[in-house]
Amino acid sequence: MRLLAEVFNGPAFAIGITIGLYWISLHVHSRFPWANPLVTASMVLVLLLYLLHISYAHYRTGGQVFSWLLGPATVALGVPMYKQGVKLKGSLRRLLVVVLAGSVVGMVTAGLVAWMFGASHEVIMSTLPKSVTTPIAIQVSENLHGNPAITAAMVLISGLLGSIVGPSVLRMSRIQHDHAIGAAIGTSSHALGTASLLSHSEVQGSVSSLAMAMAGVITSILAMLLSWFWH
Amino acid sequence: MVGFLIIVGFELLGMGLHRLGIPLPGGVLGLLLFATALATGLVKVEWVERTAAFLLRHMLLLFIPVMAGLTQMSAELRHDGVALLASLVVSLLAVLLTTGGLAHFLLRDVKIDDLSALENE
Structure with a gap:
């Protein structure tokens, strides 16, 4: 159990779960066009963090990679x-x-x-x-x-x-x-x-x-x- | 990979210039320099096209952690909730209608070949 909690709170899990939920929500969007992928992914993410007892601060250690990429994405415009x-x-x-x-x-x-x-x-x-x-x-x-x-x-x-x-x-x-x-x-x-x-x-x-x-x-x-x- | 390096390089350049005292955000300075480099041919579009398209196509992914973080600040949002919501809705409608209305008058005679060039993209 201890080991599992350690994995859940690590950056690799945060990065994996974010990409995974994004991928799933894109598929949901193609089946149900009204389901905005950002809303679906973030809502499920919040729910998962709650169910797995992962604090947002712990999630951030991996999740901030995506926020950091917003910088290059601006330049890419x-x-x-x-x-x-x-x-x-x-x-x-x-x-x-x-x-x-x-x-x-x-x-x-x-x-x-x-x-x-x-x-x-x-x-x-x-x-x-x-x-x-x-x-x-x-x-x-x-x-x-x-x-x-x-x-x-x-x-x-x-x-x-x-x-x-x-x-x-x-x-x-x-x-x-x-x-x-x-x-x-x-x-x-x-x-x-x-x-x-x-x-x-x-x-x-x-x-x-x-x-x-x-x-x-x-x-x-x-x-x-x-x-x-x-x- | 080279494309990513070039893009990050321009971002760093922009952030450096911001540190040196130019009051525009680093990302915006990077964007302006990058667009200028493309326009002058200093950077060839082919070098950066694929990286840029990848970053922009998956921009929604980059917003997921920020969006999930909104749950963390419900206290602040609740305090000024009504003001923020009113400001958001009024301003959104005002921008949509001014921009759309003005563009309707100014851009309605845009040439057909401009349009077909875009359609072939």
């Missing part, structure tokens, strides 16, 4: 950015204006609503980067003296919500152009939204991945300017 940038050369400047407008609106509304509900300065700052991809959002949150954990939660939930309801909201608003859908989802719901678009439309997914990279860069520049004005 340069490839779709470059490839789609070449293809969309003619409309690049207009796309930049669109994403800039979306990013400003996102930061202002997120901060304003949190402020109206009486949130503390730290919490307000944590909401500002909530539309961009996790590794960028966490760093922006740190630069703004927010709470990176709150930011990560906001990013994940808005990404999930955006990828689930985003396309229907746009359809109801009669926004049907592939480029417009891609730009809106990429700017509001980063990688999670992009992944869901890619599963049915290459065009929407491409524009979305370019928009999400642009939104990440624009938001971190805006946050930098904000922290300069604040002091």
Whole structure:
């Protein structure tokens, strides 16, 4: 029993179980398209950790490998950015204006609503980067003296919500152009939204991945300017 | 493997520049430098294409530990829960509609050959 507990609490088990659950949840997703693989995998993971008496801190020793890989994954966005940038050369400047407008609106509304509900300065700052991809959002949150954990939660939930309801909201608003859908989802719901678009439309997914990279860069520049004005 | 080395190299470069005092996040600096290197041909797309596609295709896997970690901070989330949820929903809808609406007007005349080039990807 002792030995078993040692294995369960080690990094190898954490890495194995994470990849295993990811693989299973992808299969579940292909059978039941409504089952979001991230939600399935994380829910089962939380349940398993609880049943096997593994503390989250112990799981983290192996699990942090994946969080670390989010850094290279951010840099890797340069490839779709470059490839789609070449293809969309003619409309690049207009796309930049669109994403800039979306990013400003996102930061202002997120901060304003949190402020109206009486949130503390730290919490307000944590909401500002909530539309961009996790590794960028966490760093922006740190630069703004927010709470990176709150930011990560906001990013994940808005990404999930955006990828689930985003396309229907746009359809109801009669926004049907592939480029417009891609730009809106990429700017509001980063990688999670992009992944869901890619599963049915290459065009929407491409524009979305370019928009999400642009939104990440624009938001971190805006946050930098904000922290300069604040002091 | 070479692709991974190049990508991690750019991340380290970005983090180094951030340490030297450039106030943008290290990852973003790495991304900007990497995209510039691709655009100028300093780094050939073929060297990094497969690694980048692999990392981006399995991005959901990388989020699983963070997502599971949310259960650890339920106290913080409960304290500001309403403010955070309201901020999230309002801001999400605002971004979707501004970006989508503006793109609808600005990008509707994007040329057909742009589209077919993308479809053939």
